[in-house]
Amino acid sequence: MNSGILKINEYYKTFTKQEKKLADFLLKNINEASVLTISELSKESGVSCSTINRFAITLGYKGFKEFIRDMYHEANSLPVQENVYEINHENPLNMDIDTVIKVVCNLNIESIRNSLMMIEETKVLKAIEAIHKAPRVVVYALSGSVAPALDLKFKFQRLGINCEVYDNPHSLILSATTLKSKDVVIALSYTGETKEILDALKYVKENGAKIIGITMVGNNSLSKICDICIEHSSVDKGLRTYSTRSRVVQENIIDILYIGLCTKRKGFLERYYSLFAKDKEDKNNK
Numbered sequence: 001m002n003s004g005i006l007k008i009n010e011y012y013k014t015f016t017k018q019e020k021k022l023a024d025f026l027l028k029n030i031n032e033a034s035v036l037t038i039s040e041l042s043k044e045s046g047v048s049c050s051t052i053n054r055f056a057i058t059l060g061y062k063g064f065k066e067f068i069r070d071m072y073h074e075a076n077s078l079p080v081q082e083n084v085y086e087i088n089h090e091n092p093l094n095m096d097i098d099t100v101i102k103v104v105c106n107l108n109i110e111s112i113r114n115s116l117m118m119i120e121e122t123k124v125l126k127a128i129e130a131i132h133k134a135p136r137v138v139v140y141a142l143s144g145s146v147a148p149a150l151d152l153k154f155k156f157q158r159l160g161i162n163c164e165v166y167d168n169p170h171s172l173i174l175s176a177t178t179l180k181s182k183d184v185v186i187a188l189s190y191t192g193e194t195k196e197i198l199d200a201l202k203y204v205k206e207n208g209a210k211i212i213g214i215t216m217v218g219n220n221s222l223s224k225i226c227d228i229c230i231e232h233s234s235v236d237k238g239l240r241t242y243s244t245r246s247r248v249v250q251e252n253i254i255d256i257l258y259i260g261l262c263t264k265r266k267g268f269l270e271r272y273y274s275l276f277a278k279d280k281e282d283k284n285n286k
């Protein structure tokens with residue numbers, strides 16, 4: 001599902017000065033802009049036609065015509081909603097608890113909703129197949145991504161997947177040098193610019209292991225180096241709660257991968273639950 005408005009917001013900070021000028025015009029004048037020709041849009045926004053075409057391609061469209069059709073559809077069919085990107089810029093220390101509850105919940109809900117439009121089915125299917133066949137799966141995560149990584153490990157081990165988490169710079173490098181070509185690395189980095197993870201992935205590439213990246217949408221360094229990149233929403237123009245929302249969107253993708261793998265590894269899941277059922281029965285009989 002395409003959403004031009006969503007993509008503009010998500011990619012905004014990666015735009016050039018001229019692209020940001022165009023983005024600002026489009027976001028403020030969506031209804032009027034959606035019926036303009038490329039020449040008219042160039043004149044109204046003050047940027048060149050080549051910038052407009054490049055802008056559309058950056059957002060994943062084939063060109064201006066495909067992009068403007070999408071914008072027209074949104075302008076005429078989507079209901080008016082509160083702009084989560086402008087939801088509240090004030091310091092959270094100055095908020096009352098009612099405002100905190102509403103803002104945090106709305107931002108997390110919007111992160112999941114936007115991720116739904118960002119996640120590509122073909123990439124998820126490729127990731128599930130690679131993980132299912134891999135003799136070894138390792139997860140690279142630092143800082144706020146460690147908690148989702150540990151959850152991923154627990155869920156994958158339920159399914160009989162040989163999975164380990166590496167969460168410090170030294171262990172990342174050491175594990176990367178031991179990987180084989182059929183192994184899989186899952187790299188969790190909200191920004192896609194975590195230096196220690198990117199450094200380790202250079203060794204992973206040398207060994208030929210497959211890299212699955214889970215990161216925010218945009219042309220970040222992780223998306224360029226990985227074999228399969230599953231992108232999620234960033235939603236980072238409003239209240240600054242990166243660590244909370246990064247876990248929300250990462251956990252969402254982890255659950256998608258886990259449920260997808262369950263269909264391929266039913267036997268392991270049934271064995272896992274039967275073991276715990278037997279353990280509970282043994283305790284009750286004592």
